[in-house]
Amino acid sequence: MKRTLIEELYLNKGKEVKIQGWIHRLRKLGKIAFIMLRDRTGIVQCVLDCKAIDIKGLKQESVVEVIGLIKDKQGADEEVEIEVRALNVISNVKEDLPIEINKSELECNLDTILNNRVLSLRNIKTNSIFKIQAELAHSFQEFLINEGFTQVFSPKIVAEGTEGGTELFPLQYFEKKAYLAQSPQFYKQMLVGAGYERVFEVAHVYRAEEHNTQRHLNEYVSLDLELGFIEDERDIMALEEKLLKFMLNRVSEKCSKELNLLEAKLPEYVDNIPSLRLEEAVEILKTKYNRTELVNDLDPEGERQICEYAKEYLNSEFLFLTHYPRSKRPMYAMPAEEKLTHSFDLLFRGLEITTGGQRIHNYEQLVESISSKGLNPESFNDYLQVFKYGMPPHGGLAIGLERLTAQLLGIKNIRETCLFPRDRERLTP
Amino acid sequence: MKRTLIEELYLNKGKEVKIQGWIHRLRKLGKIAFIMLRDRTGIVQCVLDCKAIDIKGLKQESVVEVIGLIKDKQGADEEVEIEVRALNVISNVKEDLPIEINKSELECNLDTILNNRVLSLRNIKTNSIFKIQAELAHSFQEFLINEGFTQVFSPKIVAEGTEGGTELFPLQYFEKKAYLAQSPQFYKQMLVGAGYERVFEVAHVYRAEEHNTQRHLNEYVSLDLELGFIEDERDIMALEEKLLKFMLNRVSEKCSKELNLLEAKLPEYVDNIPSLRLEEAVEILKTKYNRTELVNDLDPEGERQICEYAKEYLNSEFLFLTHYPRSKRPMYAMPAEEKLTHSFDLLFRGLEITTGGQRIHNYEQLVESISSKGLNPESFNDYLQVFKYGMPPHGGLAIGLERLTAQLLGIKNIRETCLFPRDRERLTP
Structure with a gap:
């Protein structure tokens, strides 16, 4: 039978x-x-x-x-x-269960939940988190394929870091020293210039950050995309809005059982996401929230406050922040007027879930930008090659899959939205 | 406009x-x-x-x-x-192009092609390879999602190897020693037991193999799947046949332009893939190909010969080999009669593209199998946990994406089917 x-x-x-x-x-x-x-x-x-x-x-x-x-x-x-x-x-079960699975909530602390991961995942609420996560990853891919993007697989073992060499995990690659990739940034740009024009990657990235917070993982899944022939960063922001709308509609359609179980409320709509310049956001925080000490950047509390503001006054759970200063952005960020850049972050329910922007596509400008950051352009020869031979204006973004999952489901600690998290202390299971 | x-x-x-x-x-x-x-x-x-x-x-x-x-x-x-x-x-282009892109074939050696990867990818034939590869990856996922599988993301930074600790890339993980994952094997099994029953992963795996051959990469994309509640390995083989049929149909549908350009011929059909026991295959090679030195295993030449045989006498470009001896399979392989296992390889046009099989699901049997391989069961505590608390019979397989692409397109060196290959010598671009 x-x-x-x-x-x-x-x-x-x-x-x-x-x-x-x-x-x-x-x-x-x-x-x-x-x-x-x-x-x-x-x-x-x-x-x-x-x-x-x-x-x-x-x-x-x-x-x-x-x-x-x-x-x-x-x-x-x-x-x-x-x-x-x-x-x-x-x-048959051989031993007493170390945790109770069949309660509505797992009544134990996060370490116990993660130490007994395969059992905690049998809890139907916990289990549901990753069915929703899978649908987010899948719908990200579906949307982009329909928009003419090609899925790519870029190496995670790299000879150089992308953001200046800090926070890298070193690796012995036979006789050579190597690192784990912090992001597919260089490769996705190179592949735009290699003629694919529109590429995406769904893969792990690695950050050797020393701090151990609720919103950081040292290994996380990055939903990356990059596309050529854009006007400026606003094309990327418009694409992200359509993308998120598609993804949330799909999750709502395919995962209604899981969403109900988790009592998760999706944003009512993802249209016309409001946008503030970073300096405007800082000004609002100074005036409305008495955050007089903020200069040119938001701290985690500031991200929460500006999202509170956006919800109340701009009627949106999403908020774009734009025009970050060059000093806060990597060397590949396209400069804008007054030491600013054509870049943006997307905040969602109090947390940054995306960083994106237009990139420099002119060879000389990029070499100069690398130098101005105190880096040696010669270390970036492989990356720089494509800029010598015809590179379209381009840009892209990355969405942290675990962060998006957490914010969507109202989960505070990002470790709960990673099947087997790697953090400052945790290397198992 | x-x-x-x-x-x-x-x-x-x-x-x-x-x-x-x-x-x-x-x-x-x-x-x-x-x-x-x-x-x-x-x-x-x-x-x-x-x-x-x-x-x-x-x-x-x-x-x-x-x-x-x-x-x-x-x-x-x-x-x-x-x-x-x-x-x-x-x-504008700043310098003379180091390679000629617009010829039908890139007329330079592989090292030059790979050193100038972003340019060589602009060659329309070379470019096409990775559009086909993307469709293979995409259709793999589509098929499995329709079959009730959940996409998972398992860690690539691990504390222990899966296959006994050889051929691992060591990594410094803060104060701890860690390794790059050789395969998601343990995790996908654990996730079957965590209640997902059917999981797949599309991700890089890492093998610190010293040899530098045309068919090995040190970092490659593994299309992995695992499913529970099976009878034995024949369920996995039947699933793979349906899966490959779906994937090849999709490639044929979506990539006809690229296939034509590459003059690639897809297998005429993927129905009723024939199957030989390993010992039968060895016997055939002895009798028909005078390979009297082969004992219980095939070498690369043997793989080519038995595929030649399958094409001529069994009318198939695919061939399953089954009943590998325990000594050739990892500790998790489900034993069969006479020191054999419920495992299989799938060969395609002369090359192994899949290894799969049923796994042990009984805790005591698994502990004993680990010991019999000279390994210490205590090193596998995290993996072993799920086997104590109710684990269904299960099995799975992995397909090497670059190998499948190469065999499908008649490309000899697997480096050509990897965007940015990592081999014994190559760490850039």
Whole structure:
């Protein structure tokens, strides 16, 4: 007999089926036992007669196979249950569970949750986070492919850093010293110039940042895109707005069960995301929030406050900040008037989820910009090559997948939106 | 005026349009000049009057913008050309091109091609390779999502190797020693047991192999999948057959232009892929190919020969080899009778492109298998946890994306199917 998934049971009322999964909960009431069986698609109640079927030794979280009849569940409209005819244990639990999985919330601290990651992921709320994350990654790709982008895979083992050599993980590459890539920045620009014009990458990036905060991971998934033949950074911002709208619509469509479970509220709309120049934002924070000490940049508290402001006065949970000063941006950022750049950040519910902007495409200008940052242009020969041979105006952005997931679902610590986080202390599991 | 892509020109005959791209070729005939303009979608001929438009200083591969009228191309059915009204240089070429891009084939050696990667990728044949590769990656994901798989992102910085600790790149992770992941094997199994049941990952893996061959990369993209509730390895093989069929159909549909350009011939069909036990294959090689020295394994020459055999006698360019001995497989391979395993390789046109199989799901059996390989089960505590708490029978496979691309397109050296390869010697660009 072929396996039937739990979400398909309602289509097969009255039939005998085989279902397989984990024992989510087990309860005995006199001669009757109730098993809540869980597979990847849902949970169903299985009712069995303890005289006919031996449930001694059966443990919560064991993997079992149940053959039974699909019946309407008593007292519950539209729900079904299984009248068990046979039950086989496929894989038994050997030890007491170190954490309780089948509660609505995992009632333990984050370290315990992460130390027991495969078990904590069986909690249906925790499990849902990563189904939503997968849909975010998938819809990012779908949207861009439809917009003529090519998916690329750039190396993560690199000879030089992209942002000036700090915060790199060093690596022994045979006889050579190498580093883990901080971002695919150089490669995605090079591939725009290699004729692909529009490229995206979904891959890990690595930051050897020493601080251990709720919003940083040392290894995270970066949703990167880069495109040529743009006017300026506003083309990138317009693209991101369409992209996010598509992604959130898809999540809303495909993950309604998971969103409900997590009581997550998606932004009501993603149209006309408001935009403030960084200096305007700083001015607002000074005036409205008494943040007189802020100069030309926002701290995490400032990001939260300006998002509060945007929600109240601009009616948006998203906010673009633009015109960052050159001193705060990498050497490839396209300069704008008055020591500013054609760059932007996107804040969402109090946190930066994207950095993007137009890049320099003129060779001499780029060499000069590298030097002005105190870096040696010769270290960037491979990167610089494409700028000698015809490079279109271009720009791009990167979205932190774990951050986007966290902000969307109202999760405070980004470690909870990473399957197996790597932070200052954590290297396992 | 909005940009029109070259592939859309034929839809706009008679209209004035703006096109942008690289000067693929430039030719002057008396007072008339012909520019072949290339964008990401194709090449079009632009005709201009040298008296009206100054083309002095215009160089091949410069990025330009052309405004002109779309006309039927003289003497060519269904083709169009552009009668140029205005031409602006967007980004000029600064130096002589180190390689010739606009020939049908790049006439230089592989090192030169790779050293000048962004330029060599502008060659339209070379460029096409990675559009096909992107479609392979995309269709892999599409198929699996439709089959109920969840995309996952597992860490590439790990505390232990998966296959016994050899061929690992060491890494300094703050105060700790770490390694680059050789495969997502442990994580994908753990995630099956975490309740996702069916997971896939598209990500880099790292192998510090010392040898420098045409078919090895030290960093490559692995298309990984793993699924639970299987009977045995035959379920995985059946899934791979459906998967490959889907992928090749998609490539055939979406990349016909690129396939034609590369003169690539897809396998005629991917149904009923034949299967030989390893020992049968060795026997055939002994008898038919006089390979009397082979014992229980194939060398690269043997892989080519058995594929030749399969093509001639089994009418297939694909061939499954099954029943590898335990001594040749990792500790997680599910044992079969007579010191064999429930594992398989898939060969395609003379090369192994997949390794897969059923895995051990019983905790005690797995601990014993780890010990029997001379490894210490305590080093695998994080991995082993899930096997204590209910693990379904499961298995999976990995496809090397660059190898699949190479075999599909008849490319001998796998470096040509990697955008920026990392091998024994190469760490740049």
